[in-house]
Amino acid sequence: xxxxxxxxxxxxxxxxxxxxxxxxxxxxxxxxxxxxxxxxxxxxxxxxxxxxxxxxxxxxxxxxxxxxxxxxxxxxxxxxxxxxxxxxxxxxxxxxxxxxxxxxxxxxxxxxxxxxxxxxxxxxxxxxxxxxxxxxxxxxxxxxxxxxxxxxxxxxxxxxxxxxxxxxxxxxxxxxxxxxxxxxxxxxxxxxxxxxxxxxxxxxxxxxxxxxxxxxxxxxxxxxxxxxxxxxxxxxxxxxxxxxxxxxxxxxxxxxxxxxxxxxxxxxxxxxxxxxxxxxxxxxxxxxxxxxxxxxxxxxxxxxxxxxxxxxxxxxxxxxxxxxxxxxxxxxxxxxxxxxxx
Numbered sequence: 001x002x003x004x005x006x007x008x009x010x011x012x013x014x015x016x017x018x019x020x021x022x023x024x025x026x027x028x029x030x031x032x033x034x035x036x037x038x039x040x041x042x043x044x045x046x047x048x049x050x051x052x053x054x055x056x057x058x059x060x061x062x063x064x065x066x067x068x069x070x071x072x073x074x075x076x077x078x079x080x081x082x083x084x085x086x087x088x089x090x091x092x093x094x095x096x097x098x099x100x101x102x103x104x105x106x107x108x109x110x111x112x113x114x115x116x117x118x119x120x121x122x123x124x125x126x127x128x129x130x131x132x133x134x135x136x137x138x139x140x141x142x143x144x145x146x147x148x149x150x151x152x153x154x155x156x157x158x159x160x161x162x163x164x165x166x167x168x169x170x171x172x173x174x175x176x177x178x179x180x181x182x183x184x185x186x187x188x189x190x191x192x193x194x195x196x197x198x199x200x201x202x203x204x205x206x207x208x209x210x211x212x213x214x215x216x217x218x219x220x221x222x223x224x225x226x227x228x229x230x231x232x233x234x235x236x237x238x239x240x241x242x243x244x245x246x247x248x249x250x251x252x253x254x255x256x257x258x259x260x261x262x263x264x265x266x267x268x269x270x271x272x273x274x275x276x277x278x279x280x281x282x283x284x285x286x287x288x289x290x291x292x293x294x295x296x297x298x299x300x301x302x303x304x305x306x307x308x309x310x311x312x313x314x315x316x317x318x319x320x321x322x323x324x325x326x327x328x329x330x331x332x333x334x335x336x337x338x339x340x341x342x
Contacts, residue, residue, distance in 0.1 A: 160251025
């Protein structure tokens with residue numbers, strides 16, 4: 001039989017998960033569970049695709065349509081994630097999935113198709129050279145991991161230890177959300193709905209957890225992490241102003257690294273940051289080397305690549321105003337905007 005690409009059925013989940021678990025280039029953001037999380041949390045239309053030959057699954061492509069009057073209309077793999085794009089057993093299959101995605105984008109009449117790759121696949125497509133990812137091998141030896149952190153940043157970790165900061169594993173999301181919502185408001189970013197984080201925990205179970213950092217019983221920082229194979233991905237992190245003087249952020253990531261090593265993780269994925277930002281510098285100072293991400297675009301109605309990110313000058317006034325909002329108001333309005341900022 002010839003290669004066929006089709007839309008997924010609801011009962012394809014086990015087959016999909018089995019395929020990505022065996023694929024060397026798969027990421028947490030390729031997991032089947034995102035289809036449910038995104039649909040239930042944000043109401044976005046999902047358009048997951050599979051490639052088959054002789055009844056065997058040989059490729060997958062998660063796609064989500066994110067559209068709003070304010071921020072445009074895009075078909076993305078994967079929104080709310082760092083990585084995405086087709087996964088396939090060979091290049092012809094990957095190309096077939098990509099062609100199907102382009103055809104779907106044209107049929108839907110979106111502004112653009114966005115594929116979030118770790119490696120470049122389409123040199124003739126417009127590509128956003130903005131984001132970098134930070135990944136590093138870790139050991140099962142805590143002292144070796146600590147020594148691998150550059151001296152100045154290692155001193156900050158020791159400062160947090162000396163301040164007797166404590167890490168607390170949390171089965172819920174409410175305490176995490178309180179810290180995270182305050183942190184992103186202070187950065188001028190709308191917070192995601194609380195139900196989104198609850199769904200992440202519900203759908204992914206032990207592959208999604210929360211670590212809170214406390215000083216004298218008070219939360220000063222928190223992070224929600226994803227676990228995939230031998231990788232840990234601290235993904236949604238935030239801190240309160242009190243954390244700065246106590247090196248709370250440095251201690252939090254060290255505590256997560258320590259716990260991850262004990263759990264058997266061997267890759268610490270610090271996620272993406274934009275070049276020239278404080279987060280980018282922070283991760284480099286931890287001894288992580290930036291690796292450019294290749295976000296590639298097939299333009300449909302748009303004439304240029306979408307620029308829905310804080311670096312776009314037209315959002316500067318909005319960001320500055322958002323930082324001054326009272327936290328309860330930011331938490332009320334933010335979940336109405338954030339689903340379109342993935």
